[in-house]
Amino acid sequence: MYDIGVAITGTGFMGPAHTEALRRLGVRIVGILGSSPEKSRRFADAHGIAKAYTNFDEILADDEVQAVHITTPNRWHFATAKAALLAGKHVLCEKPLTMNSRESAELVELAQSVKLAAGVNYNYRFYPTSLEARARVRTGKIGEVLSVFGNYVQDWLLYPTDYNWRVLASEGGRLRAVADIGTHWMDLVQTITGLEIEEVFADLRTVFPTRYRPQGEVETFSAKTATHQETDAIPIETEDMGAVLLRFKNGARGALWVSQLTAGRKNSLRYEIAGAQDAIWFDGERPNELWIGHRNQPNEHLFKDASLMDAAVGRYIDYPGGHNEGYPDSFKMCFRAFYDYIAAGDFDATPFFPTFEEGHREILLCEAILRSHDEQRWAKVEG
Known part of the structure; x- marks a missing residue:
């Protein structure tokens, strides 16, 4: 469907997710780069990919590659995204975009100067x-937004023996739960409402200041299915959970709870947006349903069905009503928006995919949240 070649960096949890979504979309995957030549070759062989790169310079020099998907740990995002853009390649990067706002601001300026597509994978949009919720809120159907609250909680780091590179500040930055999953929630509610968060008050907690790293490699979400006999004690600086109060630019108030230590919640993202007329509730573990609340008439339960939803939502629905679409489909649709933009060729147009500018905004939010927690006060979002 798209006349473009793509290379993927990273072979962990996100590498296969991007591979599958790109193939379902009809995008040709040229090659893969892992953290070692052996990993690159194993992944390429397992997924039927022709090229297994040994270093990133090979991707930059490959004329078959017009776009790069970055799925590596956070500390590599800035350097690889910058190099790819300078080499004239479009970039789709996993979140968070970079380790700090200085890096993300530089990437925003670079992306604007080279006139290339530069996106961040906030796939939950x-x-x-949620696209229907956006259409209803932005067209004023629920009235002025008064409040937004919700959570993003998981249980995959519930025990001190649960371990992954994400718990290390050196790999992902000082914020973990907020940066890894909380940014998904904040991006989503800001996109739906069209309102920016301008001030935050955060209270974060590291439940396990020491975790026990298994000797050998550990893939994301693998702790429940793998047993490791030998471990090393590792000091932890990143947070396991936290609460964030929010003030939006229109005066609306909000609250977010994030945790990776909530037993039984595997991947629970929920939001409620209350307007002056109606309210909307979404539960990411039941993503094909949308609750719509009314004051003076019965509440509604809308199930995903293109014929019953805003016309613009149809581009991002591939199956008829009653046929569920879920987490893997959200990747495919985010990538569809990205490659539609490239195919259109107008790089001055407003993208529908999450941009580097929006990724930069999330970094500024994270820095404000960390500053608020450290100083125990309200903190304004800079920039």
Whole structure:
């Protein structure tokens, strides 16, 4: 469907997710780069990919590659995204975009100067029900937004023996739960409402200041299915959970709870947006449903169905009503928006995919949240 070649960096949890979504979309994957030549070759062989790169310079020099998907740990995002853009390649980067706002601001300026597509994979935007929520809120159907609250909680780091590179500040930055999953929630509610968060008050907690790293490699979410006999004690600086109070630019108030230590919640993202007329509730573990609350008439339960939703949502629905679309489909639809933009060729147009500018805004939010927690006060979002 798209006349473009793509290279992927990273073979962990996100590498296969990007590979599958790109193939379902009809995008040709030219090659893969892992953290070692052996990993690159194993992944390429397992997924039927022709090229297994040994270093990133090989991607930059490959004329078959017009776009790069970055799925490596956070500390590599800035350097690889910058190099790819300078080499004339479009970039789709996993979140968070960079380790700090200085880096993300530089990437925003670079992307604007080279006139290339530069996106961040905030894939939760592309659940059809959340696209419908966006259409309803932005057209004023629920009235002025008064409040926004919700959570993003998981249980995969519930025990001190649960371990992954994400718990290390050196790999992902000092914020973990907020940066890894909280930014998904904040991006989503800001996109739906069209309102920016301008001030935050945060209270974060590291439940396990020491975790026990298994000797050998550990893939994301693998702790529940793998047993490791030998471990090393590792000091932890990143937070396991936290609460953030929010003030939006229109005066609306909000609250977010994030945790990776909530037993039984595997990947629970929920939001409620209350307007002056109606309210909307979404539960990411039931993503094909949208609850719509009313004051003076019965509440509604809308199930994903293109024929019953805003016309613009249809581009991001591939199956008829009653046929569920979920997490893997959200990747495919985010990438569809990205490659539609490239195919259109107008790089001055407003993208529908999450941009580097929006990724930069999330970094500024994270820095404000960390500053608020450290100083125990309200902190304004800079920039």
